Amino acid sequence: MMSFLNITRFTQWLIRENGLDEPGLKEWIFCPDMLFHALCKWWGDKGPRNTPHEGLDIFLYRDRQDRIIRLDE
Numbered sequence: 001m002m003s004f005l006n007i008t009r010f011t012q013w014l015i016r017e018n019g020l021d022e023p024g025l026k027e028w029i030f031c032p033d034m035l036f037h038a039l040c041k042w043w044g045d046k047g048p049r050n051t052p053h054e055g056l057d058i059f060l061y062r063d064r065q066d067r068i069i070r071l072d073e
Helices: 009-017
Strands: 003-005 025-030 060-063 069-071
Touching: 009 025
Parallel strands: none
Antiparallel strands: 003 025, 025 060, 060 069
């Protein structure tokens, strides 16, 4: 199950600074293991983390045309 986060002032800044306004960001998309305190990894072997996740992984978003877009590294 995925979680969604609507646009905030922080998101507006992130969109502008990273050129994400061209495709039109509608909302961030998070898998459970991307969230604070997640105990498993969402990448690779998806195994347990050494410690609970201390951050928030911003990797996917939905654009205004409802496409799911992956941020490049």
